[in-house]
Amino acid sequence: MAIKFEVVAKDASTRARVGRLHTPHGVVETPAFMPVGTAGTVKGITQGQLEALGVQMLLANTYHLYLRPGHEVVREMGGLHRFMGWPHPILTDSGGYQVMSLKGLGRVTEDGVWFRSHLDGSSHFLSPERAVEIQLALGADIAMILDECVEYPASHEALKRAVKLTSRWAGRCKKAFEEQGARDQEKEEPGVRSHESVVRQIPNPESRTPNPALFGIVQGGTDLDLRRESAEEILAMSFEGYGLGGLSVGEPKAETYDVAEFTAALLPEEKPRYLMGVGTPQDLVECVARGIDMFDCVLPTRNARNGCVFTSQGKLVIKNARYARDGGALDPACTCMVCQRYTRSYIRHLFVVGEMLAGILATYHNLYFYLDTMRKVRQAIEFGTFGDFRARVRGGP
């Protein structure tokens, strides 16, 4: 078993639970939010700041790292942890979602996905085996199977086809993962042996991730029968954790919640459940109540760069002229480094003049808000006050 997951507390009246996910690079407390480090960096934030924020696990995008700098470069530099200076857990997506969202640039076949790079139009092929190979080269603690994610709305036929293809690809991923993982263990990794590296830092072969884990993904859109069918097929292959894919792709929020609840209930208690690409702070709390353990989303970081910050009073568009002389913190109730030191007036000014520090401070605050929400969620579950906490988040300011 590559990873170990223990449920350490459960809420009495919802499906919310607190867990500890042991990975090759350390423990992640769940429910967990993973900031998105697309190209091996969370935009605008140093790795030291991520540690200060209490980030325990990052998500990195296989598609972007495959194109630049290339997974072989990352592998040669000792894997993604060493490459980006992040000695803590990393989960990688399979690249499939991003490849398929390249409008007109991707084509799905039984064998895999043909796609053109958004950078130079060059042609590439991503198969289940290749997705596993790239993620192993990156050295992820947790890799994801290649799946087909269908946009909302989709016909029953399209959803069904995606469920079946995802199941076949899941099987091929699992096989490739077991074979390639075994081969990696046998291989004597020589490391980089050039003179230059010897006199500086020799990438340590030991830094390659030992015993990574592979998660399956359940598809099926908003069709509960298909969700059940997908879950049954994926569960039959026994993965070390399960992703809920194909949500937050345009469906109404109530459906996201319903499908997450329905699907989570189909998954085994003793394995982590990961809702991919969701959502707002309130979405996270609502989906924790429905049994979800892990989340990732670009919202806190992308919104921050656009000047939209999350606060205990709701969202705030800091560029608005009304904040020009506002000497208060972004969120008066927040204790993060940004809210302790800087005013709305200053941060608005930074956005207006287009300074880098604008995005840096807003991103730091938004990530703090997300991570703090998850800390409070875990505490509330442990203290038996999750219902109250959820009601407060629902009620809003």
Added chain:
Amino acid sequence: MAIKFEVVAKDASTRARVGRLHTPHGVVETPAFMPVGTAGTVKGITQGQLEALGVQMLLANTYHLYLRPGHEVVREMGGLHRFMGWPHPILTDSGGYQVMSLKGLGRVTEDGVWFRSHLDGSSHFLSPERAVEIQLALGADIAMILDECVEYPASHEALKRAVKLTSRWAGRCKKAFEEQGARDQEKEEPGVRSHESVVRQIPNPESRTPNPALFGIVQGGTDLDLRRESAEEILAMSFEGYGLGGLSVGEPKAETYDVAEFTAALLPEEKPRYLMGVGTPQDLVECVARGIDMFDCVLPTRNARNGCVFTSQGKLVIKNARYARDGGALDPACTCMVCQRYTRSYIRHLFVVGEMLAGILATYHNLYFYLDTMRKVRQAIEFGTFGDFRARVRGGP
């Protein structure tokens, strides 16, 4: 006396000296390098990181802050220190240099400078009195007189005219500074009293900088007779420190050094000497040897954003393909946070993909290199090893 300057050590064989500059917001150890915080932020670096770097004093640009957010906004928000969350010393330039370098957008008259905003073309007028008023509103610890800075090469006539105009403006600045400073002390500053600010943070009237200092500026280009004339006229007015202006404007480096040496020797021992807008790390060491105490320059920050980093081995263009698989630190001899954690390979990748973290890490490292150089300069002077240190810096890698 608004500031106090003490010389605490002198080098035996050069004019290098170590000093302590006491300002209303704290002590600055000299020789000092001031990072440039153009619009109230050092691009890409948080104020906490500036503290971690050991920055003791920042330079902020009056021209930029006057246009955005406006010095009145900064004043209302409690002054620049409070506005930008930097409770340490700040020096402001007068705005003149930037106004006059707006090609075709500025016009110098006896009374002051007419200029058009580079942002919206709006027309503005900067007089000596206005330059003082704006800097006092910003709350600088050290303000600079409005001077006329002439480009290299310039005719003797143009240089002479600039020297004379600078002297007349210096007198007007000093008068305005004394009158406005006195008026500020009398005035009961009510602070911002709106309901919003009362329930959040009330800008503390006490945060207005008490007893700021005004520095004169010596002009004269590379003409030593004019430098002497300018120094005599400016010294006769007795400022609390002296800037050397009109250098690093295109003249050969040997001339920069010669003029700095000649001019510094004309200035009183007991006052700080500030060489404006200079230069490379080696320039700093060479000019310290010639008696300079303070420096500012955009080189470390601007170069960093362009991927050019300073190292003990010389400059390094990190975007070069040769660093794609280089597992070494930017500077193997450097102990900064960036060099301890990140590789050339990673930082090159960040530049190639255009990530914010590229500029952040390179800027942090370059500033560390500059500040570390100044720390070593001060130590070497105190330990009597400045000659050796200077020779090593001159010799290069």
